[in-house]
Amino acid sequence: MKIINIYLLAFLLSFLSLFSKSYSQTANEYLNLGVEDFNNRNYFSAIKMFTNAIELDSSIFEAYFNRGNAYLKLEKLQDALEDFTKAIELDSTSVKSYYNRGEILYKLGKYDEAILNLTISLELEPNNELAHYYRGDAFYFLKNYTRAIYDFSKAIKINPDNRKAISGREYSYLVLEHNYPTIYNLTKSLEKNPDDANIYASRGNVFFSLKDYDNAIFDYTLALALNTESKTNIYTNRGNAYLIIKDYENAVSDYSNAIDLYPEHHVAYTNRGHAYYNLKKYALAISDYTKALDISPFLADPYFHRGNSYYYLGDLVNACLDWKRAYSRGYKNAKALIDSYCE
Numbered sequence: 001m002k003i004i005n006i007y008l009l010a011f012l013l014s015f016l017s018l019f020s021k022s023y024s025q026t027a028n029e030y031l032n033l034g035v036e037d038f039n040n041r042n043y044f045s046a047i048k049m050f051t052n053a054i055e056l057d058s059s060i061f062e063a064y065f066n067r068g069n070a071y072l073k074l075e076k077l078q079d080a081l082e083d084f085t086k087a088i089e090l091d092s093t094s095v096k097s098y099y100n101r102g103e104i105l106y107k108l109g110k111y112d113e114a115i116l117n118l119t120i121s122l123e124l125e126p127n128n129e130l131a132h133y134y135r136g137d138a139f140y141f142l143k144n145y146t147r148a149i150y151d152f153s154k155a156i157k158i159n160p161d162n163r164k165a166i167s168g169r170e171y172s173y174l175v176l177e178h179n180y181p182t183i184y185n186l187t188k189s190l191e192k193n194p195d196d197a198n199i200y201a202s203r204g205n206v207f208f209s210l211k212d213y214d215n216a217i218f219d220y221t222l223a224l225a226l227n228t229e230s231k232t233n234i235y236t237n238r239g240n241a242y243l244i245i246k247d248y249e250n251a252v253s254d255y256s257n258a259i260d261l262y263p264e265h266h267v268a269y270t271n272r273g274h275a276y277y278n279l280k281k282y283a284l285a286i287s288d289y290t291k292a293l294d295i296s297p298f299l300a301d302p303y304f305h306r307g308n309s310y311y312y313l314g315d316l317v318n319a320c321l322d323w324k325r326a327y328s329r330g331y332k333n334a335k336a337l338i339d340s341y342c343e
Contacts (some may be wrong), residue, residue, distance in 0.1 A: 027057035034066060043070045061090040065097060077104050082275070095124040099131050111138040114297050127145060129158040133165050145172040145180075146187055146215060153191070182206055196227035204237065213241040232261040236268055244276055251275040266295040273309075282309040300329035307334070 031249030050067035053060055068083030084101040087094055100115030108301035111305030118135040122128060152169035155162050173305030186203040193199060204219030220238035224231060232308030253270035259265055272286035289306035293299060320342035329332040 025204060027053045027060060028185055030056065031060060031063055031066070034063070034070075036068060038070055040281050041073075043073050046070045047074075059090065061087055061094070064090065065094065066325060068097075072100065072104070077108060079234040080205045081108075082119075086113070093124065095121050097129075098124070099128060102131065103134055106134045106138050109141075109144050116137045116140075120281040127158055129155050129162065130337070133168075136165065137168055138173055140168055144215065145176050146183060146207075147218065149176075149187055195226055197234075198227035198230065200226070200229060201228070201234050201237075204234075208237060213245050216241045218225045223291060232265065233257050233323075235261070236265070236271075239268070239271060239275075243271055248276070248279050249292055252279075264295050266292040266299065269295070270299070270305075273302065273305060277305055280312075286313075298329065300326045300331040303329065304331045304334050309343070311337075 006321035007045065010122055011044070018082040030049045030053035034046045034053065037043070046068045047067055050063045050070065053063040054178045059061075060178035064087040068080045068087060071077075071080035071083060072270060081101060082112035084097045084104070087097040088101070098121035102114045102121060103115060105111075115135055115138050118131045118138070121131050125131070132151045136148045136330050139148040139151060141146075149169050149172045150166040152172065155165040156169065157214060158166075165312045173184065173188070173309045176187060183206055185201060186199055186206065189199050190196065190203075200219045200223035203215045204335070207213070207216035207219060217238055219242070220234050223234050224238070228234070235258040238250045239258065242248070244253060252272055252275045255268040255275065258268040259272070263270070269288045269292035273285045273292065276282070276285040282321070286306055287308045289302040289309070292302045294304075303322045304326035307319045308324060310316075310319035310322060320338065321339050323334040323342065327338060
């Protein structure tokens with residue numbers, strides 16, 4: 001009886017192996033038929049073939065990607081979006097899936113999401129003219145005209161005959177000139193001097209003053225990518241922008257770079273201390289505040305925040321000493337803490 005069972009098991013395993021092989025081949029056959037239909041512009045039939053392939057094997061990236069393209073040809077944007085999303089789940093390096101999803105999101109008016117996907121596609125394929133154009137137009141609709149000009153210019157550089165990009169850039173310049181003349185002038189200067197880090201840094205400073213921190217960070221990043229003697233200030237300014245938008249890890253990184261370039265930079269030490277403080281890394285914050293005070297002992301702000309850090313570490317004695325030092329240097333907010341916690 002055991003021998004029969006063993007033979008029966010071997011037969012079943014052999015059958016399942018053959019069935020699995022046939023199963024996979026059938027899915028591939030549907031896939032190939034779908035590609036043939038797509039190439040012949042029989043998009044409805046292609047969708048049916050790709051769907052059959054997916055029903056047999058839901059792990060085939062090409063089936064979702066190609067069905068998404070077929071849906072896109074038929075302007076079935078939501079269906080196409082779902083397929084490209086599944087394609088990305090199966091292959092996160094698929095440039096065309098990110099680009100197609102970005103284009104669809106752009107057409108659906110979801111500009112922030114479109115920008116995110118187009119940015120990923122451009123990281124993988126930097127010279128994609130249409131990705132630059134669509135991202136530029138998405139920035140335009142979001143009234144981010146300098147970023148729109150940046151992308152339109154990239155598209156024009158790749159294809160000087162891209163009339164839509166040329167028109168988009170001209171409109172963006174008109175809006176800037178009317179509403180933000182300083183930014184307009186700096187942006188026009190960059191058109192003539194695209195490798196001038198100081199112009200990017202200056203425009204970043206203007207954006208910072210307007211509390212447009214995302215664009216400030218973008219310009220500081222472009223400036224840092226170029227050779228410049230002002231990297232200490234640019235790192236500090238970008239760190240300040242990160243600190244304001246509560247991106248504390250990047251703030252720490254930028255202040256650290258500024259300190260490496262200028263070890264006596266008490267502002268960078270103080271602000272890195274603030275970033276560590278907000279990350280609840282109080283010992284590191286105390287170290288930075290102490291270093292700032294070693295460089296400039298008459299500051300009030302580092303004393304106050306070092307006192308807060310001591311408080312959160314349970315050291316009320318040192319907290320009170322620092323709050324009193326801060327108050328004696330004109331930091332009036334320290335008085336309420338002194339009255340509440342100190343003798």
